[in-house]
Amino acid sequence: MAVAFSESKNHSDRERWVCIYPLYINSKKSRAEGRKLPKSKCVENPTHQEIRDVLLAAGLKVGVENKLHPKERSKELLYRGRIRVQLKNDDGTPVNPDYPTRDSLMGYVGTSIPNLKTRQGKQSSSEPQQSSSTAKKGKGKGRR
Template identity: 35%
Template sequence: MPQIEDITDADDIDDLDMDIAQFDPNLITPVAPLYEEKKEQEEEPAGPRRARPEDPALEVLRQKQADLPEHIPGEEDFKSMEAFTEEEREQLATMQVLYPCYFDSNRSVKEGRRAPLEKCVENPLAKTVLDACKILSLPSFLEFDKSHPQDFGNPGRVRVALKYEGKPTTEKIKSKRQLLDLVADYMVKHPTTLASVKQAPGPPELTRSSYKPLEVPKVEGFKMNTIVPLHSALTMKNPQTAGAYTVPNPAAAAQQQQKKQKQKIQRIRM
């Protein structure tokens, strides 16, 4: 089996002009980890301004994170992160991207897999990738509406700050290869189940109801999950769940009802 030594995001699909998805409430700072600034450093390198430990805005953000209640997936997860400024978007562009298909045991490297096959799992979800990054103490957040072009039925990807200004954000992880191995280890220990789906962001009509997720049938000729997020196109087209994604039209409903009530009268001429 060929060994992959260097992994980059050259083939990753990234459109920062579109809405940024869910921002992880457990993240202290969007990109930069806290670090000790060197005293001998008098000039800052050119580029986007980074968050510093002494920034008042960072202190406010830290306080807000401490006051946040336990996160429950719901309607708020589907709001775009319009609060991100252009400067913050530039910072986000420096973060590494992890797609769930990187850990799919049913895929080849050509089909999108990046982790070693022996460490891959079936039905990987972006939410599990995010949980792994949290355990590894890496700044990360979930973009729920982004998907890999070879895994369009399994939306969601994770942005993770593996490095900051060329230096690892944690001494434990110094390369993306090592990050993939550690995330894969976590996913093996936390396999995807149907119960996992309701723990991820989704329509409140489904996440907070008695709805029980079902596996979706595989399509011949496609590599795909049988367990997908609730906001997947494969779920939204399912008749059992389509009602949670459609907005009722009162005018159309009234017109339809009126048509049903119209009676035909047959006249007989003598």
């Protein structure tokens, strides 16, 4: 059986890095389904590419693994992916002092993903579709 934690490993070893699944910051999931943050800090259906882009922009060392969270019901490629992030240096100090803990890092990711260019493009293209569908609601079958 594999050992989950080994004190002999340094913080710079990939096995000691923090894991972030997209499920942790998905606002469509409940706490029981695996969400770790309050919905105000979460995003609707984040992908591992978006999480990776935000963490790389913050200057952190990131690794992507093709893994699936056990509580994730959908086995589609969209929901696959685990991000590993180096949170601490070998001496125990945070790599980035702005994000010393796992929760602060996930909160930053959750609030930064809506600012990505890929997210902003999706929101602007979905708004005209909603207005055209509401304009057609006036007609019905009439009287019988």
